[in-house]
Amino acid sequence: MASETRDTRRGAAQGGMSFSLSDPTFRAIFYQILVVGIVVAVGWYLIANTLDNLSRRSIATGFGFLEREASFGIGESLIDYSPRDTYGRAFLVGVLNTLKVSILGIVLATVLGTVIGIARLSSNWLIAKLASVYVEIIRNIPPLLQLFFWYAIVTESMPPVRQALNPIPGVFLSQRGLFVPVPAADPVWKFMGIALALAVIVVIFVRRWAKDRQARTGQPFPTGWTTLGLLIGFPLIAYIGGGMPTALDVPELAGFNFRGGAVVSPEFFAILIGLTVYTAAFIAEVVRSGILAVNWGQTEAARALGLPSTETLRLVVLPQALRVIVPPLTSQYLNLAKNSSLALAIGYPDLVSIANTTLNQTGQAIEGVAMIMGTYLTISLGISIFMNWYNKRIALVER
Amino acid sequence: MKSGILAATAAALVFGAVTTAQAGPTLDAVKARGFVQCGVNAGLPGFGNPDSAGNWTGLDVDYCRAMAVALFNDPNKVKFTPLSAQQRFPAIQSGEVDLLSRNTTVTLTRDTSVGLNFAPVTYYDGQGFMVHKKLGVKSAKELNGATVCVQSGTTTELNLADYFRSNNMNYNPVVIESNDEVNAAFFAGRCDVLTTDASGLAGTRAGVAPVPDDYVILPEIISKEPLAPAVRHGDDQWFDIVKWVVYATIQAEESGINSKNVDEFVNSKNPEIQRLLGSSPGMGKALGLDEKWAYNVIKKMGNYGEIFDRNVGPKTPLKLERGLNALWTNGGLQYAMPVR
Secondary structure (H helix, E strand, C coil): CHHHHHHHHHHHHCCCCCCCCCCHHHHHHHHHHHHHHHHHHHHHHHHHHHHHHHHHCCCCCCCHHHHCECCCCCCCCCCCCCCCCEHHHHHHHHHHHHHHHHHHHHHHHHHHHHHHHHHHCCCCHHHHHHHHHHHHHHCCCCHHHHHHHHHHHHHHHCCCHHHCECCCCCCEEECCEEEECEECCCHHHHHHHHHHHHHHHHHHHHHHHHHHHHHHHCCCCCHHHHHHHHHHHHHHHHHHHCCCCCCEECCEEECCEEECCEEECHHHHHHHHHHHHHHHHHHHHHHHHHHHCCCHHHHHHHHHCCCCHHHHHHHHHHHHHHHHHHHHHHHHHHHHHHHHHHHHHHCCCCHHHHHHHHHHHHCCHHHHHHHHHHHHHHHHHHHHHHHHHHHHHHCCCCC | CHHHHHHHHHHHHHCCHHHHHHCCCHHHHHHHHCCEEEEEECCECCCEEECCCCCEECHHHHHHHHHHHHHHCCCCCEEEEEECCCCHHHHHHCCCCCEECCCCECCHHHHCCCCEEECCCCEEECEEEEEEHHHCCCCHHHCCCEEEEEECCCHHHHHHHHHHHHCCCCEEEEEECCHHHHHHHHHHCCCCEEEEEHHHHHHHHHHCCCCHHHEEECCCCCCCEEECCEEECCCHHHHHHHHHHHHHHHHHHHCCCCCCCHHHHCCCCCHHHHHHHCCCCCHHHHHCCCCCHHHHHHHHHCCHHHHHHHHCCCCCCCCCCCHHHCEHHHCCCECCCCCC
């Protein structure tokens, strides 16, 4: 860099840039324009060539098909969907199903991975060895096989729907999945949601105030307990105020299947557990490396300052460990989100599954694949941006 | 990962399609290459399935071989590309295969916006339902609320939705990509109902079910599934060849010619048979083939009836009757256009 700046200055001193390849400034600009030009030309050629080939074979192009009626069914959906809806809405169902399994998978894998990572460092020989065995077995088996394994476990080992296990009244476990009772629809649930949102806002203000006060007066404030109290208390007040409805929507065997309640389908269970267990093995190693990266002297120093052990962990060890943990953890989150596309193999209606059906019915493979790629790119970039923001926030600030 | 292959074939359409787009006459390309590249089902007994020795067998497979015989007089000058329901269209569109002979239903969309041309129907099928006997279901109309296992990317998926909609019934689909996994899920009990083409149900019951007699195929046939070989748009000569190879097998059966007696017909006085078998020349030239093309196909592969009986007929594990696939002279739908 330094020499380039010097060259530029010399060029400027000599009376501007000369249009010769021996001029370093001109050369640098020339090659950059050349590279960009080649990339654009190749891209344009590929697109033009594709469109030409498609029209030559009179294959339909464009995204108009998203407006047409999908007329295929989808097994599970977070939003209302029927075969009368459009391909566009079907695709949205797929995106939401992918997000559902990705977000839950990331949360569960983080928890499980952290526990196993710490267990591997345990001074208890048995726990440490069990954690090592887990990591070495799970991360060395392809995730697709693990999904088949979990799916087979559910479909082969569970009883048929008419002999469903009934461990707790109202809860049924069978090959069709886990059916649980849910509170019947009531306006109070909406008010509880609003109360929770309010609680979150109040918590943010209280924490800011507590931090301020501690900075001014040195007086610590029990923010942890206050937060917990607010988050539980606000919705509880709404619940009591709403008349404490206790009606339950209990699943019942009707015809071929259970009706009512909420269901965890075998497909969702298999993909969620499969991804969680697989990714947790990698996260465990990331966590272990992060903890080992913090020198033991740091803990000793914190203790010498009189910090209790929770504060030592929270204020000294964790911030330094997270600096090592977060970047590779981001990669694992991205892997989990992308691996969710394996759902296709076991029948969970994720976005790849639905987009594949769509592109098969419409024949518009290029648009379909482009939409799949675009969506995964968006999800992955979203995770990256969030994790980069988090990484910056927890980064050590040197004073 | 299957979707990877799919993406790759889509990519072939983006990057590599230049050559195939310019090599208009598929016939020349195939002759230069020395074999037909044929897209088939990866595992559907009776239609496209490798046997225990790894040889491809089935009705669809035999039509691939018939093409190889018409072109090279050798049923082995063909290479098979096993394709999933989802891979098949990108594969034929991009030129990865010359011919798609993979129990593919003829539909308007596929004929137009998917960019295919369909040869004559080689098997008239219809979608059916299979259930476990234990359920005591006698009719598809009793299936309200059932969980249905179905393979993704097929017309089956759409017919299923249409049927339940038009009968005001609900269902819960379990849509899985691979045929094997769909069957495994059904036989494990994940679903009440398995749905696919009736011929496929018969094949699955015969070949995959733990105890075939525990399962019943319901009487309702809910759709028309005319299965036909397909080629891509833009090469009429190649399309003509596929078309007339199929017609030749049907015409042979109608004329009473089969693989065993074909030599007796070479000197037949019947002008129709003379034209078909090349004794009076012209037909082969018109197609760009050897004059003996149909003779070779009948001699090596047999007529339509023989191909049917060998792969899916009453003496095979599928035990399918001719039904709609009987000749028009026997009350079926198989009818060859005149060879003249």
